[in-house]
Amino acid sequence: MKYAYYPGCSLHATGLEYDLSTRQVAKHLGIELWEIPDWNCCGASAAHNTNHTLAVALPARNLAIAEQEGLDVAVPCAACFNRMRAAQAAARNSEAMRQTINDIIGMDYRASNETCALLDIMVNRVGLETIAEKVVKPLTGLKVAAYYGCLLVRPPEITGFDDPENPQSMDRLVASLGGTPVDWPFKIECCGAGHTTTRPDIASRLLYRIYSGAAAAGADCLVSACPLCFLNLDMRQEQVGREHNASFSLPVFYFTELMGLAFAYAPKDLGINRHFVPVAPLLESKELLRHPVTRREET
Amino acid sequence: MELTATKAGAAKELQRLEKAAGVEVRNCYQCGKCTAGCPVAFAMDYSPRQIMRLLQLGLYDEAVGAHSPWLCASCITCSTRCPKGVNIAGVMETLRIEAKNQGLVPEKAVGLFDDLFLQSVQQNGRVHEMGLILRFNLKSGKWFKDAAFAPKLWRDGKISPRAEKAGREAVARIFARAHSQEGE
Numbered sequence: 001m002k003y004a005y006y007p008g009c010s011l012h013a014t015g016l017e018y019d020l021s022t023r024q025v026a027k028h029l030g031i032e033l034w035e036i037p038d039w040n041c042c043g044a045s046a047a048h049n050t051n052h053t054l055a056v057a058l059p060a061r062n063l064a065i066a067e068q069e070g071l072d073v074a075v076p077c078a079a080c081f082n083r084m085r086a087a088q089a090a091a092r093n094s095e096a097m098r099q100t101i102n103d104i105i106g107m108d109y110r111a112s113n114e115t116c117a118l119l120d121i122m123v124n125r126v127g128l129e130t131i132a133e134k135v136v137k138p139l140t141g142l143k144v145a146a147y148y149g150c151l152l153v154r155p156p157e158i159t160g161f162d163d164p165e166n167p168q169s170m171d172r173l174v175a176s177l178g179g180t181p182v183d184w185p186f187k188i189e190c191c192g193a194g195h196t197t198t199r200p201d202i203a204s205r206l207l208y209r210i211y212s213g214a215a216a217a218g219a220d221c222l223v224s225a226c227p228l229c230f231l232n233l234d235m236r237q238e239q240v241g242r243e244h245n246a247s248f249s250l251p252v253f254y255f256t257e258l259m260g261l262a263f264a265y266a267p268k269d270l271g272i273n274r275h276f277v278p279v280a281p282l283l284e285s286k287e288l289l290r291h292p293v294t295r296r297e298e299t
Numbered sequence: 300m301e302l303t304a305t306k307a308g309a310a311k312e313l314q315r316l317e318k319a320a321g322v323e324v325r326n327c328y329q330c331g332k333c334t335a336g337c338p339v340a341f342a343m344d345y346s347p348r349q350i351m352r353l354l355q356l357g358l359y360d361e362a363v364g365a366h367s368p369w370l371c372a373s374c375i376t377c378s379t380r381c382p383k384g385v386n387i388a389g390v391m392e393t394l395r396i397e398a399k400n401q402g403l404v405p406e407k408a409v410g411l412f413d414d415l416f417l418q419s420v421q422q423n424g425r426v427h428e429m430g431l432i433l434r435f436n437l438k439s440g441k442w443f444k445d446a447a448f449a450p451k452l453w454r455d456g457k458i459s460p461r462a463e464k465a466g467r468e469a470v471a472r473i474f475a476r477a478h479s480q481e482g483e
Contacts, residue, residue: 041425100480190376196445202339276451
């Protein structure tokens with residue numbers, strides 16, 4: 001199984017653990033990730049709120065490079081995934097738009113390859129049975145609130161792979177790793193990551209609802225599939241608690257980190273030691289740190 | 300607001316907006332489901348439903364000058380849930396672009412962030428997160444916003460003073476051509 005890999009800007013910076021853990025678990029599952037050479041930013045929300053044409057042309061260039069290699073594209077970041085799927089749909093739905101895109105990027109993008117969320121690839125292409133077979137350190141007793149946010153599941157005609165109101169892919173993945181997904185009402189509510197810099201007052205209120213919701217559902221931790229949600233959820237717990245006379249200490253994981261833990265990789269090899277909310281106390285209490293054998297990175 | 304307030308004057312602007320957003324504003328029957336699910340409606344001057352109503356009434360200037368499109372989180376809950384299939388998020392996005400073209404930026408910080416983000420992409424081919432935040436803090440006057448997080452991010456190797464650069468020529472060309480396209 002080989003994919004063109006589009007890490008996106010965050011995975012080379014604040015989303016470092018997502019990149020690390022993605023590469024580890026992909027290798028473990030025999031998935032070859034070919035990083036798109038010279039890939040450019042997808043433009044994210046700033047582009048689609050500024051210029052419709054720019055918003056489809058920026059991601060299309062990356063997709064066209066992958067297409068030349070005959071590869072489907074694996075995208076870990078939910079925001080990049082959304083923009084790339086929108087560009088793919090724009091090219092597929094309108095020949096005129098496809099021509100416009102090609103004129104702008106100076107390439108012949110035919111949209112013949114498929115852009116997939118990394119989560120979709122793991123759950124629906126690799127398959128949960130295969131993943132479960134690889135589990136040597138089941139996440140027994142770990143209660144996980146699966147947080148999908150916005151761009152992984154909406155709009156459904158663009159994102160495609162999961163239900164927009166009650167998505168299940170991450171819940172099922174957690175279960176296949178031996179963990180316990182909790183039922184909770186905020187799995188698709190916006191975390192306000194886009195507002196943290198410009199209107200932190202708005203973001204704080206959204207985060208407060210998510211933390212409170214996860215805690216009320218009895219979750220030990222949150223799991224995310226987006227570097228922007230992750231950073232927002234992980235970095236701002238103390239601050240949001242202070243602003244709401246509350247106290248939160250909910251570790252946040254990328255789903256790839258949970259996979260790596262269940263495959264018995266050391267937390268350090270997955271980047272889990274770089275989180276804001278400490279994860280060691282939780283992992284210790286669930287006996288998830290005491291592996292029979294600590295796997296070393298194969299080089 | 301009464302239906303009799305309908306203005307014919309904004310017909311041309313409305314048509315353009317409907318085409319760009321791929322909606323017909325008259326399809327909205329004002330049920331309010333968009334607003335019920337909107338995570339930021341509490342902070343808006345006009346709720347998503349009210350924005351749709353303004354447009355139905357031809358009060359285009361009020362809609363295009365509102366804060367709401369700039370506060371929209373682009374979470375797309377409204378469009379996903381609309382029983383009439385109206386792409387309300389698309390309307391918000393189009394209003395924001397239109398407002399910008401008219402020089403209307405009621406949420407200065409949001410407009411500044413968009414601009415600096417795209418500048419970073421245009422210059423480097425990729426977003427340089429640390430550079431973007433530093434520039435934003437300097438230009439918005441909130442110099443020390445989130446500065447407390449910086450030492451840990453630095454230790455963890457998550458921020459770097461050096462911008463990654465890639466595909467710069469290709470990206471510069473995309474910017475130039477996309478801007479001339481939209482200008483037509």
